[in-house]
Every structure is written in C-alpha cells, then in structure tokens.
Amino acid sequence: MKELAGRLTALDPDAGAAVQVIAYFDRLAESRAGLEALVRGAAVLAGVPARLVDADRRVRVRVEADGTRRDSDLPPDAAWPSAALAPGGVPALWLERAAEPSVVDAVILERAAGAVRLVLDRTRGRAPVDDPALVETLLDATAPEPARLHAARRLGLDPAAPARAVAAADGLPRIVPEPLGAELPAGRLGLGPAVPVLDLPRSWAAARTALRFTAEGTAQDPGQRVVYADELGGTALLADLVVPGAEPPPDVVALESAAAATPWLLVTLHAVASTASLRAAAVEINVHHSTLQDRLVHAEHVLGWPVRTPQGRFRLQLALTMRHLARS
Amino acid sequence: MTLVPPPFDPELAGALELIKEVISPGMTLEDIEQIRQGPGIQMLAELDLTLDGFFKAEDRVVPGPQGAPDISLLICRPTVPSAAGPRPVVYHVHGGGMVLGTNRVGVDVALAWAKELDAVVVSVEYRLAPEDPYPAQIEDVYAGLVWTAEHAGELGVDPERIVLAGASAGGGLCAALALLTRDRQGPRPIGQVLMCPMLDDRNDTPSSRQMAGLGVWDRTANETGWTALLGDRRGGPDVPAYAAPARAEDLTGLPPAFLDVGSAETFRDEVVAYASRIWQAGGIAELHVWPGGFHGFDGFAPQAALSQRTRAAHLDWLRRLLDA
Secondary structure, three states, X not given: OHHHHHHHHHHOOOHXXXXXXXXXXXXXXHOOOOHHHHHHHHHHHHOOOEXXXXXXXXXXXXXXXXXXXXXXXXXXXXXXXXXXXXXXXXXXXXXXXXXXXXHHHHHHHHHHHHHHHHHHHHHOOOOOXXXXXXXXXXXXXXXXXXXXXXXXXXXXXXXXXXXXXXXXXXXXXXXXXXXXXXXXXXXXXXXXXXXXXXXXXXXXXXXXXXHHOOOOOOOOOOOOXXXXXXXXXHHHXXXXXXXXXXXXXXXXXXXXXXXXXXXXXXXXXXXXXXOOOHHHHHHHOOOOHHXXXXXXXXXXXXXXXXXXXXXXXXXXXXXHHHHHHHOO | OOOOOOOOOHHHHHHHHHHOOOOOOOOOHHHHHHHHOOHHHHHHHOOOOOOOOOEEEEEEEEOOOOOOOOXXXXXXXXXXXXXXXXXXXXXXXXXXOOOOOOOOOOHHHHHHHHHXXXXXXXXXXXXXXXXXXXXXXXXXXXXXXXXXXXXXXXXXXXEXXXXXXXXXXXXXXXXXXXXXXXXXXXXXXXXXXXEOOOOOOOOOOHHHHHOOOOOOOOHHHHHHHHXXXXXXXXXXXOOOOOOOHHHOOOOOOOOOEEEEEEOXXXXXXXHHXXXXXXXXXXOOEEEEEEOOXXXXXXXXXOOOHHHXXXXXXXXXXXXXXXXX
C-alpha cells in the first residue's frame, strides 16, 4: 500500500495522489472502518506517524508510518500539520511532519478528519457540547422520558451511568459523564450532582444555583471559579434569599463601596475569609503579616464591622457570598 | 445458494481502492504478456535483497530437470557467520498464477522471516506457462530442492531443516512439491508454508463463484492460470496431483503444514478443504482463515492490522517448527 501510494505520488505529486487519498478514505468510511484504521491510513499514506487526540471523548490513537500502533502521552507539536474534527474546532488529528505540509498532506488530513468525526459520532456519541438541542431535551423535566433517553444515547451517554449537568457563565448548558475525565470548559462553572440521566433536570437546577456562587477568580472578583452544588450544603439556601439584580443587602453595598475606593480590599478580605489563619491569608496574597494587620484595621473601619472575630468573619463570608449571588 | 460475498476488511477494501488501477481481478490469456511487462515487475527490481546488508544475495545457475534447461536459484545468506552450526533453509517458490513472476516475487516475506530466524533463503526460478506447460514448473522446483539439499554443506545449511514456503501459485507448487518429494523419496522438508495456495484446477468452489469479479485474482484469472498450465486437461478427469494438489487422493506422510487464506477470496474453500483432508489423513496442519482478506492481502497492504496479524502468525508457526 505504501509502495503503491508512493509510486502514484511520484507519477503525479498532487492531483493523482489526492484522488487516491480521497478514494482510500471514502472506501474506509463506506466499509465502516474503525478509528485506528483511519489514523493508520493517514500515517501510511503520508509516510509519517499520525495521531488523533479528542480530549472531550478521551480518545487517543497514534500510528507509525509502518502501520504499528504506538500511542504517546507527549503533547503534539504545534508546528505539525493538523486538522480539526469540525470547522472552527481545536486541532485533533496531526501528521508528525517537521516540514511544510504538501497538498497531499492537506487532503489526507481533511479526508481523515472527516471520516474520524463520523466514526466518533457513531461509536462514542457526539461531543458533549456538540448539540445544544439534545442537551436541552435531556435537561427538560417536562420532556417525555423516551425523548430524554434518546437524547442521552445520541449524546453518547450511557443511560445507566451517572452524569452531571454543568452550568456555565456563557449560558451554554453541558452534560458531563461521571466520573469526570474530560477537561471542563474555561470560565465560571456550576456543577450539579452526579445523577442517573433521567434525573439530570434536577442536577441542572442545582448546577445553575452553584453557578451563582462562582467568581472569576480575579483581583476584582476573587473566589472559586468552579463550584460543586454538592459542596454548598446549607449555604445554598442563601440563593433563594438574594435575588439577582435586586437591591443588594446592606453589607454587600458596604463591601462594594469600600472595594471601589480600595483596590486591594476584595482580594484581602477573600483571603481572610477562605484561609485557616491570618498568617495563611498573608501568605496567600503575598504580603507581610503586619501589612495584613494594617489592611484589616482599615477594612474594619470602612466596612463598619470587625473581620477578625469569629462572628465578624462569618458576617464577612456571608457578605462576600451574597455579593456573588446579587450579581445579575 | 447465495452469491453474496463476505465483505472485505475495511482497511483492505481501502487498499484495493489504491491498487485497482494497477491490478484487475479478471486476467485473461491475452493479458499475460502485458502484465509481465507491467509496473509490478518494475517494483521488484528495486527490492533490497540484502535487507540493509544483513544478507548476501547471489544468483546461482544449477542443473534443471533431466533434458531441460538450467534453473536459477536466488540464494540469500546472512553475512554474519552462524554461531549455532548449519542454518535452516526457507525454500521459497514464487507466486503469479503459474504464468507470471520471477524468483524475486514475494521473496521479501521469506527474507523477513530468515532475518528473525537466522535462516538462509533459496528462491527458485521456474519456467512459466503457457510457454512451458505442466510439468515444467514442478520439475524445476523439484530440481532446485534436490540441488539445495545436496549442496547443503556448501551453503552452510542443514538439509534436515528445509521449510517449503510460497504464496498463491508458489503455495500450490510447495504443496505439490511436498507430495512429489514424498513419492520420489527425495529431500524431506520439515514443514510447508502454504499462503493462499492455488490448489484446485476445477475452480468451481462456492468461494470462487462468490468472488467473481472481486479482489485481485478471481475465477476468470484462475481459469486462465490453470488453462495455461494444463490446456484442455484443466478440470477434466486426469489431472495429476503434482499439478493440482487438491486432486491428491493420499495426503498421508506429508510434513506439517501451515495454511492460510482470506475469507473473501477465490481460494478460501479449496484451502479449507485441503487442510481438512490433511487432518483426515492423520497429518499436522495449522489453518488460518483471515476475515475479510482478499488474495495476497498481506503483501499488498502490509501495514493493515489484519496483515500484521497474518505475518505474526507465519513467524510464530515457523518459530515453533524450527525450535522444536
């Protein structure tokens, strides 16, 4: 196969080989070849190792030019010619070639990626973020049970295995299988509890609540970027009390106006509220212990309540938490 | 009965797509000359017979059968002296439907084994049909085997450890050679590797009908090959076993055989039947039927997963045979 492909390339470096490549992958797709066969096809036709990495579906295949499978944990080189599985997606298929890719390389990548995508959709289900309509069906408690089970299968979820709903700041609902394996998307995320797929509407409600407790994790918005609903406990009750966009509670107003005047205030207070001791808080924000003491004296003055007593610290934690809940 | 063929293995179907421009399944007598001049032979000229210097290759002209021209043996010996005494021999017979090929065809497979097994490869040239019909081929192949056994000392090989090996027509000739050397009390090979062997001139099995027009060697090509070899006698009542081993009535006393064949090829049923008859005769045989394999797939698509398994099975069997 390699010899023959090589010969055809020699006869007509571009057009002839490109036609052969297209015919080869079409035939593989038609006869329902598996992922390894497709990656092997790319490797053999290109004469260099080829690899497929789909983080969402936890698929990793690497085949050398002689057809032997030899997976690698090393990350692909960004300079290698690559293709995404879908237009605009992240690279998922690579040819391990240091030189400039040829026209034939481009055809190999394009054809192989298309065929790989079909196999993945068929055998592993669509990627979790792939089809918002299916995810919506699965999260809709009013949708009929068979429709929700069908959507689960189409999304590649095992109806018997638990999954979590994920609420993200970008508004796009997601579902991830449990245990978590794939990387979670970036940005603020609330994770619902792991439940049987038919209970996902419940997980989704909890995930949206959890999302309200998240923060960007920046200086202006310190706090946890990812919050698990399971870990909120009684704090979750606050979510019903603080209505987003309404007039915030007085302690939150005090916090906001103090923060507006003092850039370090929120980071400092978050460190105090979320660490076990003032010493740990000082280390956390990388200031001297005495500097922290000075800052807290100032903070207590502008806020109007102590933050170093147990009661004051609890009031501070509540205020910081309600601040997140109050955002619209 | 249904004529629906078993599907090709997906990777092999893809490989067929690549080679279909060069090889079509239905060869006729008129096509032979053109195929002999075609790109297949040209590619063989570029074969590295030394495997990067591991072997020393020489062409040796040795006496042919009585009253017939000399024959040429391609002899490939490891360049390093043997540490363990005389080496085993892979006596290789090339394929090509009895009408095509040289002693270079398919020898890379035997060389790859020999490198792993520290063996010598002797690949025999034989006269082709239709110019030279039966029994020119089997007699040439027999003469080469006799010469090899008689010159074992000179070649540094062990005449008690000769393995016959061939694919397609070469496999058929190896099977015939095992019968012939048994009956003539000639050299005694210790094994025979019959890869998708061409065994039965009758060409009328269900697999030969199912696969008509498909793959690389179909019923039409098979009829062409056998007719070139046997003329009017093909398929008739008096075809000797040394021409078509499937005709042999006595399969006792043969060396252990390794047979393999694709499920999606003309020869499937005749190879399965031949293996069964070896067992029925109390013999030793290992049979593999590779699902979705077309004729000679592991040579055309060596990278395919099925080809890798096939080649591993060949080597595994040879190791067991030679280590025993």
